[in-house]
Amino acid sequence: MKYETVIGLEVHVELATDSKIFCSCSAGSYGTEPNMHVCPACCGMPGMLPVVNKRVIDFGMKAGMMLNCHINRTTTFDKKNYYYPDLPSAFQTTQWFAPIAVKGLVEIKTSTGKKGIRIKQIHMEEDAGKLVHDIREDTTHIDFNRTSVPLIEIVSEPDLSSAEEVEAYLDRLKTLLRYARVAECEMAHGTMRCDVNLSVRPEGSNVLGVRSEMKNMNSIEAIKRAIDYETFRHIDAIENGTEELVQETRRWDDIKGMSFAMRTKETAGDYRYFPDPNVMPVVIDDKWYDGIKSSLPEFPEVRFERYTTELGLSEYDARRLTESIALCECFEAACKVTGNPKDCVNWITSEVMSILGVRGITYDQLKLDGNALGELIKLVSDSKVSRVNGRKILDAMFDDGTVSPAEYAASEGLIISTDTDLIDKVVAEVVAADPKSVADYKGGKEKALMALFGKCMRQLKGNCDPQVLRKALIAKINE
Amino acid sequence: MKLYISENPAAKSADISRRIAADDMILTSSLPTTAGSRMLKGYMSLFGAEVLTRLDNAGFTLAGKANVGEFAVDLLGETSYFGAVETDGKLSNAAAELLKAGEVSAVITLDVNGYPRRAAAQNGLISLKPTYGTVSRFGVIPAACSGDTVSIMANDTAAVSEIFAVIAGHDDKDGTSHPEAVCETAKTAAVPIKRIALPVNLTEGTNEDVKGKLAAFTASAEAAGIEVVKVESDIIAVSNIAWNILMSAEVCNNVSRYDGVKYGYRAENFSGIDELYTNSRTEAFGELIKSVIIFGSETLSADKYNKQYDKALRIRRLIVEAFAELFSEYDAVLLPACSALSYGEEIRADKYAVYTENRFTAPASITGLPAVVCGSVQLIGRAFSDGSLLAAAAKITESEGK
Numbered sequence: 001m002k003y004e005t006v007i008g009l010e011v012h013v014e015l016a017t018d019s020k021i022f023c024s025c026s027a028g029s030y031g032t033e034p035n036m037h038v039c040p041a042c043c044g045m046p047g048m049l050p051v052v053n054k055r056v057i058d059f060g061m062k063a064g065m066m067l068n069c070h071i072n073r074t075t076t077f078d079k080k081n082y083y084y085p086d087l088p089s090a091f092q093t094t095q096w097f098a099p100i101a102v103k104g105l106v107e108i109k110t111s112t113g114k115k116g117i118r119i120k121q122i123h124m125e126e127d128a129g130k131l132v133h134d135i136r137e138d139t140t141h142i143d144f145n146r147t148s149v150p151l152i153e154i155v156s157e158p159d160l161s162s163a164e165e166v167e168a169y170l171d172r173l174k175t176l177l178r179y180a181r182v183a184e185c186e187m188a189h190g191t192m193r194c195d196v197n198l199s200v201r202p203e204g205s206n207v208l209g210v211r212s213e214m215k216n217m218n219s220i221e222a223i224k225r226a227i228d229y230e231t232f233r234h235i236d237a238i239e240n241g242t243e244e245l246v247q248e249t250r251r252w253d254d255i256k257g258m259s260f261a262m263r264t265k266e267t268a269g270d271y272r273y274f275p276d277p278n279v280m281p282v283v284i285d286d287k288w289y290d291g292i293k294s295s296l297p298e299f300p301e302v303r304f305e306r307y308t309t310e311l312g313l314s315e316y317d318a319r320r321l322t323e324s325i326a327l328c329e330c331f332e333a334a335c336k337v338t339g340n341p342k343d344c345v346n347w348i349t350s351e352v353m354s355i356l357g358v359r360g361i362t363y364d365q366l367k368l369d370g371n372a373l374g375e376l377i378k379l380v381s382d383s384k385v386s387r388v389n390g391r392k393i394l395d396a397m398f399d400d401g402t403v404s405p406a407e408y409a410a411s412e413g414l415i416i417s418t419d420t421d422l423i424d425k426v427v428a429e430v431v432a433a434d435p436k437s438v439a440d441y442k443g444g445k446e447k448a449l450m451a452l453f454g455k456c457m458r459q460l461k462g463n464c465d466p467q468v469l470r471k472a473l474i475a476k477i478n479e
Numbered sequence: 480m481k482l483y484i485s486e487n488p489a490a491k492s493a494d495i496s497r498r499i500a501a502d503d504m505i506l507t508s509s510l511p512t513t514a515g516s517r518m519l520k521g522y523m524s525l526f527g528a529e530v531l532t533r534l535d536n537a538g539f540t541l542a543g544k545a546n547v548g549e550f551a552v553d554l555l556g557e558t559s560y561f562g563a564v565e566t567d568g569k570l571s572n573a574a575a576e577l578l579k580a581g582e583v584s585a586v587i588t589l590d591v592n593g594y595p596r597r598a599a600a601q602n603g604l605i606s607l608k609p610t611y612g613t614v615s616r617f618g619v620i621p622a623a624c625s626g627d628t629v630s631i632m633a634n635d636t637a638a639v640s641e642i643f644a645v646i647a648g649h650d651d652k653d654g655t656s657h658p659e660a661v662c663e664t665a666k667t668a669a670v671p672i673k674r675i676a677l678p679v680n681l682t683e684g685t686n687e688d689v690k691g692k693l694a695a696f697t698a699s700a701e702a703a704g705i706e707v708v709k710v711e712s713d714i715i716a717v718s719n720i721a722w723n724i725l726m727s728a729e730v731c732n733n734v735s736r737y738d739g740v741k742y743g744y745r746a747e748n749f750s751g752i753d754e755l756y757t758n759s760r761t762e763a764f765g766e767l768i769k770s771v772i773i774f775g776s777e778t779l780s781a782d783k784y785n786k787q788y789d790k791a792l793r794i795r796r797l798i799v800e801a802f803a804e805l806f807s808e809y810d811a812v813l814l815p816a817c818s819a820l821s822y823g824e825e826i827r828a829d830k831y832a833v834y835t836e837n838r839f840t841a842p843a844s845i846t847g848l849p850a851v852v853c854g855s856v857q858l859i860g861r862a863f864s865d866g867s868l869l870a871a872a873a874k875i876t877e878s879e880g881k
Contacts (some may be wrong), residue, residue, distance in 0.1 A: 040525050044736045046514075047506045047524060047618045049653050079732055081779070083756055088737030142740075272779035274728055274788060277625035280654055 002203040008158035010195040013183045015059045021150040022050035034143035043147040045087025056150040059182040062125045066099025066176040077279040086129040094125035096273040108168040118157040163224040200234040210245040226252040311341040324363030333370020344474040376405035389414040482573045485510040486543035493540035502547040504589035506618040515547040515559035518763040527616030530646045537645045546573035551591040572598035590630040591622040593840025599852040600816035606632045611847025612657040615650035621733040623726040637875040665863040668870035676809040678712040688820040693856040714801045717836040719841035724791035731775025816857040
């Protein structure tokens with residue numbers, strides 16, 4: 001018999017707000033020393049009360065809109081009770097009864113074509129801390145940096161049917177949420193984590209099989225391997241009776257390449273959800289809703305289409321730019337200044353990307369002012385600054401976001417000289433000082449001219465139109 | 480008999496009118512805060528309560544932390560790990576005894592399940608449980624957050640009014656705090672109290688002393704030109720059944736954080752994290768709070784949530800509506816605060832007596848309405864009528880003296 005795999009995902013995404021969901025501690029704690037971003041509130045000490053970070057609601061709403069969800073205009077927070085040492089207050093504040101967003105749709109593209117994946121709901125909640133096990137001392141330490149960092153959990157309907165679709169879906173979520181600038185979605189950083197619910201059923205059946213859930217998957221490769229393994233395990237159980245399938249939570253061991261039972265439905269904890277009396281219902285009025293709606297970015301496909309048709313970019317360039325909204329926004333601002341999209345995409349895909357690479361900055365982290373970049377590109381295309389010096393100025397702009405290209409070029413003496421007297425003077429000096437090269441050139445050695453040209457350019461600090469210099473040099477030699 | 484769990488010796492020199500105490504549910508960074516529990520014995524908070532900051536700024540001195548029942552859910556403080564307070568062999572209360580002894584001019588209490596109102600009624604003192612949200616709960620040990628109200632106990636209404644004027648007001652640190660302008664209206668006596676409803680079915684089961692106090696209060700009120708009308712209310716009479724569910728669930732949730740991991744009591748012997756939790760909590764919590772935890776945990780379970788917790792929330796709304804209906808005709812509702820003016824052996828022998836005795840205090844707890852205890856009875860008013868209630872209490876108490 002042929003089987004099909006039915007997969008639903010619960011994806012946790014850390015929101016990129018500056019501060020935590022209910023206190024003012026910094027939320028960007030990845031890679032910092034343990035327990036540096038903590039306060040009595042996020043350590044669960046008695047007496048602190050939660051004050052909702054409005055940015056979290058903004059971001060939750062944006063995420064919902066990006067995934068075509070209906071936004072609940074009155075959204076509430078609830079308490080989920082369980083004991084674990086990384087959960088200092090022994091409850092997680094989450095959304096159980098009225099989550100921020102419901103009923104969405106995300107379109108994915110795979111080798112078999114396009115497919116819509118329904119989103120059941122998106123809810124906002126606080127993250128837990130981290131346990132660090134010290135094997136040498138046989139002790140466990142708790143790091144509360146991550147407690148109360150805002151998360152959204154995106155729950156899909158069981159509409160996915162293969163590892164390929166899961167990968168495409170996760171990629172799509174990542175792109176959309178990054179475009180809305182609400183999350184980093186980096187599995188390696190733990191800013192995107194995934195629970196996989198999987199069952200199998202005979203192809204064409206509309207009855208769901210017994211489902212297993214694999215928790216906290218944190219790499220796409222592991223997810224793909226786990227899906228393949230679980231699919232095999234389920235079919236094997238059905239076909240060969242190797243085991244009785246039960247609804248359970250399983251742990252994926254990526255090293256062994258196997259999943260192991262953690263707990264069954266019967267032994268699962270009862271989370272005893274109830275409305276949090278300390279957090280008043282959040283009512284999203286029209287002004288707030290419309291403000292968020294109008295701040296949403298154009299989708300990557302729409303941009304791609306516009307770039308290739310209206311702006312005449314190659315598909316290759318358009319694809320590179322639309323990888324990141326930061327690149328797109330920088331590009332579009334620069335285009336407004338120069339009126340020359342091809343010139344701008346050239347600068348971004350060569351000079352800007354090269355500097356980002358050298359400095360280890362991701363595309364999304366790009367903070368370059370597109371207007372300033374446009375001004376710089378214009379200085380170079382108008383032959384006011386050489387391309388080489390242009391790159392120098394760009395470097396300075398990365399060092400200091402307030403640098404104005406024109407002012408910097410002027411103050412650092414990087415403006416191309418239109419002073420023909422100066423050029424003639426330098427040419428005369430160089431020609432007089434190097435009779436050998438002059439003779440070689442006259443004798444037919446083209447390379448000798450380049451040597452003389454280089455010397456002139458150096459003396460002029462690069463601030464000279466190469467064509468003007470070349471003409472002046474040949475004229476002088478042939479005098 | 481321990482009236483203070485911890486004391487500030489420097490306060491001895493302060494003028495009595497400026498000297499106050501706070502019960503040990505109110506956090507302080509200079510003295511430990513225990514919630515009357517072995518769990519938090521010696522616990523030092525990193526910050527103090529907003530109310531105490533405001534009182535400090537207004538020139539009041541904190542003399543010490545009054546003994547309190549474990550997480551303030553009991554009758555009068557008898558479940559305190561630091562010992563019950565008794566006078567002449569009778570159960571009493573630390574805050575009330577401090578006031579009667581002239582140690583302090585007022586005590587800041589946390590009214591979770593009515594103990595300050597019972598204590599005030601039994602000792603002829605004044606207690607104001609302000610309208611929920613007019614006084615910040617920042618820095619208060621959370622018990623039943625939807626009802627927890629920082630309250631004031633004193634010898635007379637003037638002292639209560641003075642403290643209320645200082646501590647009421649908006650606080651950004653408390654998400655349930657009302658806007659400043661709304662808090663201000665609660666301080667004024669804008670709507671004079673002219674008609675009082677007395678739901679007679681709620682006076683059932685009170686002893687002759689309490690009935691006598693109700694009669695005396697009614698007489699004084701009428702002498703002061705305030706009409707008292709007998710009414711009936713079935714729904715208000717079941718307030719405590721719903722409140723026991725909501726309170727237990729919330730207390731259960733709030734005390735879950737005391738797990739022996741981070742601070743507070745930790746059992747000496749355990750193996751593994753589950754035993755660390757179980758042993759620490761088993762050893763550090765008393766009987767009553769354990770019953771609250773079990774009851775609260777059950778009521779929130781997937782099986783019981785709809786039948787109990789959710790239903791209690793709906794009943795809460797019906798009670799709010801029942802009060803609103805009474806307030807369309809009357810300015811206040813008169814209720815006993817307790818079944819007796821001192822608790823006899825029978826009630827003391829029943830460890831769980833508070834679950835029924837709180838039927839007099841639960842109506843104001845579950846609705847968040849303001850309540851003033853004076854003349855050993857309780858007057859409940861419209862939201863933000865705190866000032867008016869105090870004014871009426873003063874007026875009636877004055878005429879009682881004549």
